[in-house]
Amino acid sequence: MAFKINQDCIACGTCVDSCPVGAIVEKGESFSITANCTECSACLDACPVNAIVE
Ligand code: SF4
Ligand code: SF4
Structure with missing residues (x-):
């Protein structure tokens, strides 16, 4: 999968929703992105610390 959550994650949970x-x-x-990801990029914009990277 192309999207990952890096160590900058503060575990706020915003991306889940x-x-x-x-x-x-x-x-x-910690949080992780599963194989169900369609690479829509919604979580990249939602993360307050830009911890989700391509
Ligand atoms: S919001 Fe989009 S890019 Fe992020 S994990 Fe879900 S399907 Fe993948
Ligand atoms: S929105 Fe960003 S900081 Fe919050 S849990 Fe998801 S990856 Fe971590």
């Missing part, structure tokens, strides 16, 4: 296909999941205290 921004994803139209529910592709971002919480794993313990």
Whole structure:
């Protein structure tokens, strides 16, 4: 998959709600993008610290 969440993530959870296909999941205290991602870019714009990168 092309989109990833890097170490700048502050675990705010905003991206989870921004994803139209529910592709971002919480794993313990971190978040990750699953294979369901359609690369729509919605989460990139939603993340307050730009932790989601292509
Ligand atoms: S790029 Fe789109 S489909 Fe992929 S995780 Fe982000 S919001 Fe969801
Ligand atoms: S919106 Fe950004 S900072 Fe918040 S949980 Fe998602 S990747 Fe992390």
